Amino acid sequence: MEKTAHIFEYKTLALTLAGLLIMTGVTVGAAYIDLGWVNVWIALAIASIKASLVLVVFMHMKFEGRALRWSFLSTVGFLAVMIGFTFWDVAFR
Amino acid sequence: MAPSDPSGKKMGMWLFLYTEIILFGGLFVLYAVYFARYTPDFIDGAALLDRGFGIVNTVILLVSSFFVAAGITAVRKGHTRIVLAGLWGALACGAIFLVNKYVEWGHKFENGIYPGSETLVDSPGGLNLFFGLYYVITGLHGLHILIGMSLLAVCLVLVYRRKITAQQDALLENSGLYWHLVDLIWIFIFPLFYLVV
Secondary structure, three states: OOOOOOOOOHHHHHHHHHHHHHHHHHHHHHOOOOOOOHHHHHHHHHHHHHHHHHHHHHOOHHHOOHHHHHHHHHHHHHHHHHHHHHHHHHHOO | OOOOOHHHHHHHHHHHHHHHHHHHHHHHHHHHHHHHHOHHHHHHHHHHOOHHHHHHHHHHHHHHHHHHHHHHHHHHHOOHHHHHHHHHHHHHHHHHHHHHHHHHHHHHHHOOOOOOOHHHHHOOHHHHHHHHHHHHHHHHHHHHHHHHHHHHHHHHHHHHOOOOOOOOOHHHHHHHHHHHHHHHHHHHHHHHHHOOO
């Protein structure tokens, strides 16, 4: 059975890199504006967008099936629980 | 000839990547708790780090991921020279990253900021924790850069030997995935250590 090759064109990859670099600039710029506790969440939000780009384009998640997508999302979900619940516990001690 | 199983190989790599995510995730749990408890100390800690190094290293890793991704596209299109260029480029980026780390850490050591140093032991608890986390997390990450570079170097040799081709690109694809994960982890490390305000 022939494997259909999943290919992102070089141009797509370059545009993705450009987007990642721009967002790096944005997150650095945001660090110079003091918004108190909001800064961390902005930084994490931008980091998550960058991570999603790397994931979907560079790591070819766009082409992957349900097994990979769901197993990846479960891992991230587990991480969220691991960090979130620990936080929750410690915050109320 | 043994039947290949590209999907299986890829899934196997992803499963391993999930364990890596949990590994670093555990360290980020520590970060999250101590950041909440010692926010002012963490802000002071971040101010002591060189943001320029952080930015340059972030750019370097993003570019390296582009090189590796371009390499995959190239191998599937049969553009062998571009595969090689991509792998050499990524390896060069990794090397520069490690040199930067060496200079950055060396500078910190000179200023008495290293695990167990008098400066850190005598400073507020939160600051000590910040740098403890900094060294462990960036150190573990640096180790992963080395591992990733080793994988890419193996791929490089195999491309030269024509063992990695458009029909047999699983090793290259999996090595690329590992490298992208290392980049992903740094994408979170950078703001959490260098951009805390």
